[in-house]
Amino acid sequence: MSLSVSRVAFGYNGHKVLDGVDFELAGGELLAILGPNGVGKTTLLKCINAIHRPSGGAIMVEERNVLRMRPDEIALRIGYVAQKSESARLTVFDAVLMGRKPHIRWKVRDEDLRIVDAALKRLHLDHLTLRYIDQLSGGELQKVAIARTLVQEPKLMLLDEPTSSLDLKSQVDILTLIRRVVDEHAICAIMTMHDLNTAFRYADRVLFLKDGRIHSSGLTSEVTPAVVEEVYGLPVDILTVNGSPLVVPAA
Amino acid sequence: MHFTDGIIPEEYRRYIGWKSGFLFVTAGVLALSLLVAVSLGAAHIPLADVARSLAGGAVSKRFEMILWNIRLPQALAAIVAGAGLAVAGTAMQSILRNPLGSPFTLGISHAAAFGAAFSVMILDGGVMASTHTDAVTITSPYVTTGMAFFFSLLAAGVIIGVSRLRGATPEVMILTGVALGSLFTAGTMLLQFFADDVQLAAMVFWTFGDTARASWSELGVVSVVTLVCCAYFLCNGWNYNAIDAGDETAKGLGVRVDRVRMVGMLLATLLTAVIIAFLGIIGFVGLVVPHMCRRIIGSDHRFLLPATILGGGLLLLLADTVARLALAPHVLPVSVLTAFLGAPVFIYLILRGQRA
Numbered sequence: 001m002s003l004s005v006s007r008v009a010f011g012y013n014g015h016k017v018l019d020g021v022d023f024e025l026a027g028g029e030l031l032a033i034l035g036p037n038g039v040g041k042t043t044l045l046k047c048i049n050a051i052h053r054p055s056g057g058a059i060m061v062e063e064r065n066v067l068r069m070r071p072d073e074i075a076l077r078i079g080y081v082a083q084k085s086e087s088a089r090l091t092v093f094d095a096v097l098m099g100r101k102p103h104i105r106w107k108v109r110d111e112d113l114r115i116v117d118a119a120l121k122r123l124h125l126d127h128l129t130l131r132y133i134d135q136l137s138g139g140e141l142q143k144v145a146i147a148r149t150l151v152q153e154p155k156l157m158l159l160d161e162p163t164s165s166l167d168l169k170s171q172v173d174i175l176t177l178i179r180r181v182v183d184e185h186a187i188c189a190i191m192t193m194h195d196l197n198t199a200f201r202y203a204d205r206v207l208f209l210k211d212g213r214i215h216s217s218g219l220t221s222e223v224t225p226a227v228v229e230e231v232y233g234l235p236v237d238i239l240t241v242n243g244s245p246l247v248v249p250a251a
Numbered sequence: 252m253h254f255t256d257g258i259i260p261e262e263y264r265r266y267i268g269w270k271s272g273f274l275f276v277t278a279g280v281l282a283l284s285l286l287v288a289v290s291l292g293a294a295h296i297p298l299a300d301v302a303r304s305l306a307g308g309a310v311s312k313r314f315e316m317i318l319w320n321i322r323l324p325q326a327l328a329a330i331v332a333g334a335g336l337a338v339a340g341t342a343m344q345s346i347l348r349n350p351l352g353s354p355f356t357l358g359i360s361h362a363a364a365f366g367a368a369f370s371v372m373i374l375d376g377g378v379m380a381s382t383h384t385d386a387v388t389i390t391s392p393y394v395t396t397g398m399a400f401f402f403s404l405l406a407a408g409v410i411i412g413v414s415r416l417r418g419a420t421p422e423v424m425i426l427t428g429v430a431l432g433s434l435f436t437a438g439t440m441l442l443q444f445f446a447d448d449v450q451l452a453a454m455v456f457w458t459f460g461d462t463a464r465a466s467w468s469e470l471g472v473v474s475v476v477t478l479v480c481c482a483y484f485l486c487n488g489w490n491y492n493a494i495d496a497g498d499e500t501a502k503g504l505g506v507r508v509d510r511v512r513m514v515g516m517l518l519a520t521l522l523t524a525v526i527i528a529f530l531g532i533i534g535f536v537g538l539v540v541p542h543m544c545r546r547i548i549g550s551d552h553r554f555l556l557p558a559t560i561l562g563g564g565l566l567l568l569l570a571d572t573v574a575r576l577a578l579a580p581h582v583l584p585v586s587v588l589t590a591f592l593g594a595p596v597f598i599y600l601i602l603r604g605q606r607a
Contacts, residue, residue, distance in 0.1 A: 051502045075505030086497040089550035093263050098496065101489050101504045110259055118257030129260055132549070145500070152504070153253055 001027035001062060001155045003048075003188050008057035010040075010047050017043045018054070019212045025156075027186040030179060032199035032220075034192075035209035036232055041192040042083060044209070045158045048190070049080045061156055075102035079154030083161050085145040087134040092125055092144055093117075095133045099148035112151075119147040122177060138165040146174060150181065157181075159191040163198065175202045196228065196247045220245060270554045273547070277561040284565060285330065288572040289322040293580050296322075328465035328473065329571035329585065330564035332526045333536055335477040337563020339519040340537025341544075341556060342484050345491040346515045347414050351425045353538035354523035357410050358431030359403045360534065363527035364458055365435040365442075366402030370395040370528075372442050372450065396472070399528035400521055406431045407520040411512075460533030460586030462571050469529045480522045481560055487511060488552035495550060533586045535593025536563055542597065566592075 003025040010018040017040045025031055033041045046052040048059055050066050059066040061077050069077075079099075088095075096119060100112040120126040123143045128136070133144055142165050149157060159178070163171040179202050182189045193199045199206055200220040207217040208231045216227050228236045228247060235250035286305075290296045294317055300310045304318055336354060343352035354360045374394055406428075413427045439458065443451055465473070484491075490511045493501035501508050526533070544558040567585065570592060574583040 046499070049503060051499055070505075071502065071507055072505035075503065078503075080499070080503030082497055082499040082503070084497065085500060086495065088492075088495040089545060090492065090495070091263075091266070091549070091551075093260070094492075094551050095496070098489070098492055098504065101493060101506075104489070113259045113263070114257035115254050116257065117260055118254030121257065122254070126260075130262055130266055148500075149503075151254070158503075 001186060001188055002060075003156055003190075004058075004060040005048060006058050006060075008044070008047055008054045008059065010043055010052055010054045017212050018047065021057070021209075021212075021214055023207060023214065023217060025188045025190070027188060028182060029205065030182045030189045030191070030203045032191055032193050032203035032206045033209060034194075034196060034199055034206055034231070035215070039209040040212045041209055042160050045080070045160050045190065045192060048156075049078050049158055050074055051080070072102055075152065077154060078156045078158060079149035079152040081142075081145050081149050081157070081159045081162055083164065085141055087136070087141060089132050089134055091130050092128045092133055092136070093120070093130065095144050096120060096125075096147045096151055099151040102152060115151050115153075116147075119150045122150070123147045124173070139167060139170050142166055143170065143174065146178075155187050157187065157189040159189065161193060162191055163193075163195070171198065178202070197245075200245045200247070225250070270548055270551075274554065274557050274561065277558065277565065281330070281561055281565045281568070284568055284572075285326055288326045288329075288568055289318060291572060292317070292322060292575060324465050324467055324470050325462050325571065325575075326568060328462040328470050328530065329567045331470065331474050331477050332462060332530050332533060333540070333563040333565070333567025334481065334560045335473070335522045335526050335563070336533060336537040337540035337544075337559040337566075338481055338484050338556060339522045341541040341552075341559045342491070342515050342519045343537070344541055345494060345552065346512045346519070347410070347424060348494070349414075349424055350542070351538070353535075353541075354403075354519070354527075355432075355532070355534040356425055356538055357406065357428035358433075358435060359406045359410075359428075359520055359523050360527055360532045361432040361435040361439070362402040362406035363399040363524040364532050365438045366399035366524070367395050367528040368439050368442050368454060368458070369402070370398035372446060372454070374398065396525050396528045399524040402435065403520045403524040403527075404517070406435070407516055411516060458531055459584035460527075460531040460589075461582075461584040462530055462567070463582060464531075465529060473525055473529055476522060476525045480518045481556075483518055484515070485556050487515065488556055491515075491552040491556075492550075495552075531584070531586065533567070533589055535589045535597070536567055539593045539597050540566055 006022050008018055008021045021044060033044060035041055043052060047054045048066065053067065066074055093116060096116045097108065097112065100115065104112060120129065123146065125143055125147060128140065133141060136144065142162065146162060163174055166174060175198065178189055181187065203220055205218060206220055206223060208215040208227060210231050215231050223238065223245065225236050225238050236247050237250050239246045239248060286298060286301055290298050290301045296314050296318060300314055301318065304310045304315055340353040343357065344350055409431060410424060410427060414424055443454055446454055490506045493504045493506045494508060494511065498508050540563045541559050544555055544562045548554050548558045567589065570588045571585045574585045574588045577583060
């Protein structure tokens with residue numbers, strides 16, 4: 001599995017949101033896209049998934065240009081967890097089963113149901129099987145959205161702030177699961193985040209966006225206080241705690 | 252990535268079994284109601300005779316004539332129109348993501364009625380007479396349906412345009428529907444103003460929705476359109492579920508959201524236009540039935556769509572039967588009854604929902 005994003009540009013009403021974004025990702029890698037609000041993190045994810053059509057550039061997944069694929073072909077390769085998932089009067093099981101849609105022709109097979117059950121168990125949602133999703137908390141709803149993407153069996157997972165509405169334990173559970181899925185199945189994953197420390201802990205690489213362009217990218221261990229200060233305009237120190245980098249505002 | 256360690260939860264199997272069972276029972280009740288409905292009336296036809304005649308057996312000439320020329324087309328028209336309006340309402344609610352969406356509340360019914368009246372009065376698409384059952388006889392069904400469709404499409408276009416505006420809330424869309432409804436009602440009134448006495452009486456009577464005016468040939472046209480549209484909507488159950496989860500989620504699942512919306516809205520509008528062109532305005536079915544079914548069977552469109560098709564047919568058939576019998580030998584227009592039944596039921600559903 002490989003992803004290659006080259007010279008991707010996007011804008012609307014004469015306003016450039018993304019300008020010449022380039023990066024590559026190999027199977028088994030987890031990339032965190034970081035940057036202040038409004039720099040184009042979510043837009044970049046939507047361009048990779050062709051939800052937005054970039055005005056220029058190419059996005060290659062397994063050597064095929066996503067922008068030339070049909071939506072159902074994209075859905076078989078790329079799973080997307082939106083920042084906000086709408087609630088409806090569907091059971092948790094049915095809401096997750098929807099993720100099998102790209103694989104279902106006319107009839108739901110027993111195999112589809114088994115895959116959904118397995119995903120629910122991995123996310124500790126199996127006790128909520130028949131609960132309507134409009135009765136769930138924000139965190140549970142987010143887990144349902146992630147379970148739906150897992151059963152889609154994508155080669156590339158795009159997660160837009162996947163832990164934004166989760167409590168600490170759920171954040172750790174979700175990110176540990178995503179990390180494990182990426183490692184075990186050698187798929188790629190990209191997540192946008194605001195929490196630098198969480199990104200450093202779980203991602204292999206980080207990519208900082210600023211004003212629609214890549215400011216810098218590299219291994220989490222290569223990030224310096226100067227980079228963070230340039231991107232966020234805030235002086236920071238980077239400490240090492242239990243072997244992981246920890247970003248704190250400079251004293 | 253492929254999970255292989257799951258099982259099929261027994262509780263989920265039971266849950267799906269219950270939903271499927273509900274659909275089978277509703278279909279059975281509908282079939283039984285059809286038999287009972289056609290047996291009841293000023294002249295009572297025993298159920299055994301109804302069953303024998305429907306199976307091709309011999310019954311008295313009088314019963315046969317009443318059954319095949321009057322009651323069966325009317326009852327089937329009620330089922331087809333109820334199913335069509337209910338499924339159009341469900342589709343509109345999903346497409347516009349608006350619980351108040353229906354052909355009636357969005358003004359599409361009124362636009363179709365105006366288009367049909369315009370065709371009949373201005374384009375000579377029909378004949379008007381002040382007789383009881385044949386207020387308007389449509390002589391050019393394609394012109395009349397075409398005009399009804401054209402004006403409904405106009406209304407639907409305005410609704411879709413408003414729904415795409417940034418910040419368009421469900422309330423704004425419904426208010427737009429109210430405005431469109433008023434506009435097209437005013438247009439129909441303008442036509443009535445220039446009509447002579449006979450035409451006026453016929454037009455007023457015609458705007459009351461009534462299944463009694465459907466002949467076999469008209470029923471055929473309405474049935475074909477309804478069947479095609481229902482088949483399309485049923486095939487798109489997964490897509491509507493995905494759209495319910497949000498446009499971005501739906502696109503991420505490979506749904507061509509804009510196309511599904513556009514085609515769905517076009518077909519829902521066409522279905523409404525055809526039903527109204529032949530039977531007049533029948534309100535509330537498209538609004539109430541989807542909500543009733545949603546409360547019983549949930550929002551999963553794989554089950555909700557067939558449930559609304561069956562439920563809409565059943566509700567309008569029952570309403571039509573009551574309308575025929577309540578003030579017999581006079582026959583009430585079914586639209587009067589659907590409004591009398593629909594409005595309180597809808598208010599009850601809203602109150603119950605708020606308490607829950």
